[in-house]
Amino acid sequence: MVTVMRKGPTEVDILILGAGWSSTFLIPLLLKEHITYAATTTTGRDGTLKFKFECDAKNLEEYESLPAAKTVLITFPLKGKxxxxxxxxTYTETHNHCNIPFHFIQLGSTGIFxxxxxxxxxxxxxKYDVSxxxxxxxxxxxxxxxxxxxxxxLWGGTRQPQNWVDRVAxxxxxxxxxxxxxxxxxxxxARAVIGVHQKFHLAIGQRFLLTDLVVHDWWAMILGYAKDNEENENMTHSxxxxxxxxxxxxxVRALPRSMEQLGRCYDSRDFWATFGMMxxxxxTVG
Structure with a gap:
């Protein structure tokens, strides 16, 4: 058997598979809460562990080099059967010598609904698109x-909803x-991931929707930030x-429009109530 040199700890609380945008919020919060972690990227950049997911991977070295984690967070999309x-x-079998339970969280999209x-x-x-x-x-x-x-x-940091308008409308x-x-x-x-990690017994085999509990109106949002969009003034006025x-x-007599006019309104109260969070x-605009 090949001996693998580890770049990080042998055991952590949370293993982040795919340290992308969401990790810029999660990692600082983990540090603040004194929750141990390790993170991966496909290149091993910025002190992360190198890991590229391949189904039925024959070379298990990258799996074996990952630390054992109580919670494995998968941030990249898994697709199909x-x-x-x-x-x-593969992860559990390469870490079956570790005497800790393994829990998995998969980040998905509300688009399936x-x-x-x-x-x-x-x-x-x-109901959702099971295909x-x-x-x-x-x-x-x-x-x-x-x-x-x-x-x-997803918004925050470099992702700002007002920057999406030129593309979507x-x-x-x-x-x-x-x-x-x-x-x-x-x-x-990030708070939600930590909440699930800390109370995983409430999350076993469960799917949750995650929103900020507000149904936003595109038209109202566009009106709200128009005064600040000086770079594309003509398009904004249009x-x-x-x-x-x-x-x-x-x-439509006033904005925001009613729920019936907006249609497809997500109710994510179940997650926040289950984990005692808000x-x-x-x-907000302005």
């Missing part, structure tokens, strides 16, 4: 006893289709004009 099982099986005929209010128990590749992998993780956190729109017709918007700040994602026209055309970074 067998990926969750392969990661779970975007289906025809969806109910107005969407909860973690609502979606990410949903298939998430369901497999749930069957293995892991927890899935389906995240709404460059025309009046596209703006007309923009209704509800659900968000969760990276800091609250959108304000379009919103006024759309409100007349669709008999979000603390709600998106």
């Amino acid at each position: 067998h990926q969750s099982f392969c990661l779970y099986k 975007t289906i025809p005929g969806q109910d107005l209010w969407v909860t973690r128990h609502s 979606n590749a990410r949903a298939i992998a998430e369901d497999e993780m749930l069957q293995l006893g892991g927890c899935v956190l389906n995240l709404s729109g 460059p025309t009046k017709d596209m703006l007309k289709e923009k209704a509800s918007l659900h968000l969760i700040h990276g800091y609250d994602v 959108r304000i004009k379009w919103i006024g026209e759309l409100m007349d055309e669709h008999q 979000p603390v970074r709600t998106y």
Whole structure:
């Protein structure tokens, strides 16, 4: 057997597989809470462990070099059949000599709940696209006893909702289709991960929705930040004009629109109530 040299500790509380955007919020909070951790990237940059997920990997050296962790957080998307099982099986088998329980958290997207005929209010128990590749992998993780956190729109730091408008609503017709918007700040994602880690007995085999408990209105948001968008003043004025026209055309008397007008409203109270928490970074304009 090959002897593997470790770059980090042999045992941690949380192992972050994929130290990307979310880790910029999670790692500082772990340090503050004195929760031990290790993190990976595909290149091993910035003092992380090198790890690139491959299903049915023949070379187990990268797995063996990972520390044993009470909670394994998977931040990158797993897709389709067998990926969750392969990661779970390979990690647990290469660490079966460690005398600690292994728990898995998979970060997912609320996009799987975007289906025809969806109910107005969407909860973690609502129908979702079971043929979606990410949903298939998430369901497999749930069957293995892991927890899935389906995240709404991620914001914070370099990710700011007002910067998305040029991409999602460059025309009046596209703006007309923009209704509800659900968000969760990276800091609250970090708090949620730690909450699940500390009370995993409440999360075994469970899927949760994660939002900031607010149903945001795209039109209201665009109006709210228009005064600050001087770089693209002409486009901003056009959108304000379009919103006024759309409100007349669709008999919207004031913003924000009603839940019925917005449609597909996420109800994430179940997560916050289960873990005795509340979000603390709600998106506001101005």
